[in-house]
Amino acid sequence: MPALTLYDKIWSDHVVKPYSDGAALLYIDRHLVQEVSSPQAFAGLDARGVKTRRPEAHLAVADHAVPTKDRDRPLPDSLAARQVRRLVENARDHAIAYIPMRDARHGIVHVIGPELGFTLPGATIVCGDSHTCTHGAFGALAFGIGSSECECVLATQTLKQRKQKRMRVLLEGQPAAGVGVKDMILALIARIGVGGGVGYAIEYAGGAIANLSMEARMTLCNMSIEAGSRVGLVAPDETTFAWLAGRPMAPAGADWEAAMAYWKTLPTDPDAVFDREVSLNVGALAPRVTWGTTPEDNLPIDGVVPDPDREPDPDRRARMQRSLRYMGLKPGARLNEVPIDRVFIGSCTNGRLEDLRQAAAILVGRRVAPNVAAIVVPGSATVRLQAEAEGLDRVFRAAGFEWRDSGCSMCVAMNDDRLQSGERCASTSNRNFEGRQGPNGRTHLMSPAMAAAAAISGKLADVRALESRRSMA
Amino acid sequence: MTPFTRVVSVAAPLPETDIDTDIIFPARFLLLLDRRGLGAHLFHERRRDGVGARFVLDRPPFDRAQILVAGRNFGCGSSREHAVWALADFGVRVVVAPSFGEIFYANCFRNGVLPVRLEAAPHGRIMTAAETGAPIEIDLGSQTVRLPDGEDIPFEIEPGRRRDLMLGRDEIDAILADDIGDIRDYESRRRATRAWLDPRLK
Numbered sequence A: 001m002p003a004l005t006l007y008d009k010i011w012s013d014h015v016v017k018p019y020s021d022g023a024a025l026l027y028i029d030r031h032l033v034q035e036v037s038s039p040q041a042f043a044g045l046d047a048r049g050v051k052t053r054r055p056e057a058h059l060a061v062a063d064h065a066v067p068t069k070d071r072d073r074p075l076p077d078s079l080a081a082r083q084v085r086r087l088v089e090n091a092r093d094h095a096i097a098y099i100p101m102r103d104a105r106h107g108i109v110h111v112i113g114p115e116l117g118f119t120l121p122g123a124t125i126v127c128g129d130s131h132t133c134t135h136g137a138f139g140a141l142a143f144g145i146g147s148s149e150c151e152c153v154l155a156t157q158t159l160k161q162r163k164q165k166r167m168r169v170l171l172e173g174q175p176a177a178g179v180g181v182k183d184m185i186l187a188l189i190a191r192i193g194v195g196g197g198v199g200y201a202i203e204y205a206g207g208a209i210a211n212l213s214m215e216a217r218m219t220l221c222n223m224s225i226e227a228g229s230r231v232g233l234v235a236p237d238e239t240t241f242a243w244l245a246g247r248p249m250a251p252a253g254a255d256w257e258a259a260m261a262y263w264k265t266l267p268t269d270p271d272a273v274f275d276r277e278v279s280l281n282v283g284a285l286a287p288r289v290t291w292g293t294t295p296e297d298n299l300p301i302d303g304v305v306p307d308p309d310r311e312p313d314p315d316r317r318a319r320m321q322r323s324l325r326y327m328g329l330k331p332g333a334r335l336n337e338v339p340i341d342r343v344f345i346g347s348c349t350n351g352r353l354e355d356l357r358q359a360a361a362i363l364v365g366r367r368v369a370p371n372v373a374a375i376v377v378p379g380s381a382t383v384r385l386q387a388e389a390e391g392l393d394r395v396f397r398a399a400g401f402e403w404r405d406s407g408c409s410m411c412v413a414m415n416d417d418r419l420q421s422g423e424r425c426a427s428t429s430n431r432n433f434e435g436r437q438g439p440n441g442r443t444h445l446m447s448p449a450m451a452a453a454a455a456i457s458g459k460l461a462d463v464r465a466l467e468s469r470r471s472m473a
Numbered sequence B: 001m002t003p004f005t006r007v008v009s010v011a012a013p014l015p016e017t018d019i020d021t022d023i024i025f026p027a028r029f030l031l032l033l034d035r036r037g038l039g040a041h042l043f044h045e046r047r048r049d050g051v052g053a054r055f056v057l058d059r060p061p062f063d064r065a066q067i068l069v070a071g072r073n074f075g076c077g078s079s080r081e082h083a084v085w086a087l088a089d090f091g092v093r094v095v096v097a098p099s100f101g102e103i104f105y106a107n108c109f110r111n112g113v114l115p116v117r118l119e120a121a122p123h124g125r126i127m128t129a130a131e132t133g134a135p136i137e138i139d140l141g142s143q144t145v146r147l148p149d150g151e152d153i154p155f156e157i158e159p160g161r162r163r164d165l166m167l168g169r170d171e172i173d174a175i176l177a178d179d180i181g182d183i184r185d186y187e188s189r190r191r192a193t194r195a196w197l198d199p200r201l202k
């Protein structure tokens, strides 16, 4: 038997048939359906007169365009309301389970899939959304697809795919206080670049992984696509199994035992070979923030805005110049002195309970700076309720944050939560692209603790300084 | 899908790297429910930012370009197929770049758009030629880009994808016609060995 990687094992277990051109027809176990990428897929299906092949393999929820406040009122008539209505109708017509906005299980697709146990190790999971790689944290082969591919999955429960190359990222060492998994993934993206993972399925391994919670692993895998990689994986272990046990859609009883026996065969064989290996000493990292308009444009918070004139590569220099113009930053400016207007804590990257706990720990007994408007948008209603049970909502509110209902919100600015032109935001989301949080809005990506530190300081700030001050008090 | 064989057109130069799908098609227009008519919002912010010269796709002769020549990692970011729908609706049938976002790349083929991947040197020559505004020829049959000076630049493409583009073949129809038996067999095998994988929302 040749030594296989986790990715190889899940892949070959799902090949329905190989094609002569090297592609394969891959079986898809589960499909998450959201309002933005699905209407055209259902319309295509209806135009063909084809039914959904396995309705029970799909789960629908509206997360991108839904409001995060005043949910008890009817949606004002708008494009967003029309899109949500369309999803409800399509789910009904195709007998697909739909989770309504006011349901206690509502939330961002990539938060609720795992919460419900819809996400399982060894499964293939797709969604018309690039951050589907999040589910790879469970050792699932999960990747984002376009609407036409969603239509294909609805119609056939398969996709024609080409196998990717394999990359292993070894995270070694233990992070210092104030440094979290967001800093690790930002550092990796800075190292390999936003195109560094194109064509690869990344497996995260190494000594630092064992100590990461499932929430942290989801943050890690979530941002694989920001390195260009459609797939990010972590092998399932005891942490994974403990997290999944008892989830509503996870197997139970004898099924659980059978599943566990299979899941334990999934980790990469010791002798398996990867096409590329990258290793990162996470013990040497400082908290990081982005300064530009791609996620690779990030540096330690004690750094300065880089100077394009010192960049030898002409393409990269041109992009840096454009980024700095867009961001309104001058080369040489200290990052920890950049003033901000808004703070957003949430998204499928950092909208989970552990993220909110980390931000709240910094906010206890402190106030948001007067120049800053700050919101927390829990990734799901479950996260929201758990946070409220722990009193985190009171910490956020007392500090001056708005406490919202679940959804994508200011990560993508498709509802009313968005930056005004020129506003600068400390954000726990995953993309600092031009216009991502609203036309001409300026985004700085960072961890939840760093976003909390920025909220208090009114500028980008080093959370380590805040923590040490508190422990001295 | 319209079969793709050959395109002769001026090529719009967009010499920028990492053009993400949020730039190609901003998120707020994702609220639209149809895949047609999206060309109106293609590069929406870039075409209206009022900074400097007008955006290349608004400047004749490039406003009729069927070819776009862009920098590396074109179409990175979000999976939104709207980015391809908008390009196709605008009339763009070929995007030439040193590399592409993977989901964007796959989406192109499902909409009759040809993404051409080329090394930096030949890509640079195409960019230079595009800037002159002279027509460029892209021939999928022979897998070549022909520059105005007569130089032929070969490009690689996966054979299955090339065939499907040239036939205008719809992948879903093909799977439904040819592969349903295999899918059924796979499902019954799987039900026997991994019944726990059958999802149920309680």
Ligand code: SF4
Residues within 6 Å of the ligand: A063, A064, A108, A109, A110, A129, A131, A347, A348, A349, A407, A408, A411, A412, A429, A430
């Ligand atoms: S939170 Fe942001 S990145 Fe995540 S699914 Fe929603 S829009 Fe996409």
